[in-house]
Amino acid sequence: xxxxxxxxxxxxxxxxxxxxxxxxxxxxxxxxxxxxxxxxxxxxxxxxxxxxxxxxxxxxxxxxxxxxxxxxxxxxxxxxxxxxxxxxxxxxxxxxxxxxxxxxxx
Numbered sequence: 001x002x003x004x005x006x007x008x009x010x011x012x013x014x015x016x017x018x019x020x021x022x023x024x025x026x027x028x029x030x031x032x033x034x035x036x037x038x039x040x041x042x043x044x045x046x047x048x049x050x051x052x053x054x055x056x057x058x059x060x061x062x063x064x065x066x067x068x069x070x071x072x073x074x075x076x077x078x079x080x081x082x083x084x085x086x087x088x089x090x091x092x093x094x095x096x097x098x099x100x101x102x103x104x105x106x
Contacts, residue, residue: 002090002097006033006051009103018090024099025049025085035101042086044068047075047106049085054098061088061097075106 001017004027008014014034018027028036028049037048044067053061058081064072068087072078085099 002027002092002095004028004090004094005096005098006035007098007100008035009101020090020092022090023086024051024088024090024097027090028085033101035105036085037105038086040086044071044084044086047071047073047084050075050078050102050105051083051085051088051099052079052102053081053083053088054100055081057094057097060093075102076104077102 002020003017004024006014006028016027016031025038025042029038039048040046064083068084071084072082
């Protein structure tokens with residue numbers, strides 16, 4: 001299992017675990033993490049699972065694909081560390097990752 005800490009805009013932390021191969025979005029939804037709406041169910045067709053990857057994890061997560069970048073255009077308050085959590089596949093290397101949710105989803 002891969003541990004993820006989701007931190008809401010107000011600072012409330014939610015520590016959850018998901019299996020390798022799942023996405024951060026799927027793990028958030030299964031565990032009822034507030035702030036991850038996931039309207040498209042993980043198809044990279046919306047921006048309602050927008051997160052900010054903690055700077056310490058950016059190299060391991062990597063950057064968004066062109067398709068994901070296009071969807072991020074619909075997100076609110078996009079930053080250099082913005083990603084769609086449906087596009088972050090969980091691996092052992094990401095165990096302990098920290099993701100922050102924006103104040104509102106796009």
